[in-house]
Amino acid sequence: MPRTPTPLRLALLSFALFACIAFWRAQQPLSTAPPAVQGRVVISAPVLLALYGGDRFLAANLETFRLAATGIEHGQTDTHYLVRAQQVVAELNACQEDNYYLANGLLTWGGAVEEGNEVLRAAVDCRFWDEIPPFFYGINLAFFQQNNEEAARILEIGALRSPQNAAAMRKLAVMLRAEQFADEDLALNYLTRQRDSASDHKLRDMLDKRVIRLQGLIDLREAQRRYEDQHGQLQALQQLIDQSIVNGLPNDPLRLGYELRDGRIEMKKLKIAGLEEQP
Structure with a gap:
């Protein structure tokens, strides 16, 4: 019988070894962790x-x-x-x-x-002409660092640079300052004065909606106090209507409405998935 040439035997042995290693690697669990990003x-x-x-x-x-x-x-x-x-x-x-x-x-x-x-x-x-950096920076100050006063100042800088968006930026600045008032009556007084002194009709209309909304909240909280003096803790807003404390819930120009949260009536807020609540 002729003998198998040595190079062929080595080739067959190498292929068998490669096949075994490949089969073993195929049985190993894949790593799902991405490579670490190096500096x-x-x-x-x-x-x-x-x-x-x-x-x-x-x-x-x-x-x-x-x-x-x-x-x-x-x-x-x-x-x-x-x-x-x-x-x-x-x-x-x-x-x-x-x-x-x-x-x-x-x-x-x-x-x-x-x-x-x-x-x-x-x-x-x-970029003294650009409204975008003040807008980004102002939002970040309010959103991440809760520095409403500085955020309002920066947004007003942006409003001076933006004829198209000046009213919206000034409205946001006013709302950030109003949120610093612990007393809703003081906040309402501040918003009313800002609305009445606004020369921009767009800004005036925006603030007017906020004034109406805040006034509705104040009226509901007063109704809650009257209800709880007579009937105990309020469980649902409908109870105010059922007990004739109010004729109906106030109309919210922003169409968000009001809710009872942790025993206190609050304005509903627009909720964005993945972000904290926005006014």
């Missing part, structure tokens, strides 16, 4: 300025393109890298539009609130 090098602003021949605008633009392309990998955001990179871009050119958009979306709303707001603050100062 990346961020070049300082002075070095970038030298590399791009002293053109800080070109340096800021190209660095923004780079961080937009490399800041997210395998579905993960490298926040530490973005914080350092976007601060460098803001140092080169605080007016860079893409940079403040990315800072707001990826940093502030990604958990690095103060770092993202730092880029927005620089954009507010630099």
Whole structure:
């Protein structure tokens, strides 16, 4: 019998070994964890300025393109890298539009609130014609940091830059200040004065709806006090009507209405899935 050539035997043995290894690997559970995002090098602003021949605008633009392309990998955001990179871009050119958009979306709303707001603050100062940075920054101050007074001030800056959206921004600023009043009567007085002094008819109409809504809340809370003096704790708003305390629930111009929450009548709020309640 002729013998099998040695190279053929080695080839068959290698294939058998490969098949065994492949079969073993196929039986192993797949890892679902994505690769960890590693830290990346961020070049300082002075070095970038030298590399791009002293053109800080070109340096800021190209660095923004780079961080937009490399800041997210395998579905993960490298926040530490973005914080350092976007601060460098803001140092080169605080007016860079893409940079403040990315800072707001990826940093502030990604958990690095103060770092993202730092880029927005620089954009507010630099882009003196642009309403968007004050809007982003004002919303962030109110939403994340509950600094309503500073948020209202920033939104008023945005209103001065925006003929089209001035009324909406001023209305939001007024509402943020009104929320600081613990007493609803003081809040109503403040809103009424702001409405009556508004020269913009759009703003006046917006605030008028808020005044009517707040007045309805005050009336319902007074009715609740009268009801509970006579009948004990209020369990449902309908009881106010059934006991002839009120003829009906107040009309809400915003069509949201009122509700009994934890034993206290409150204005209903628009609820957005995944976000906290919005006024």
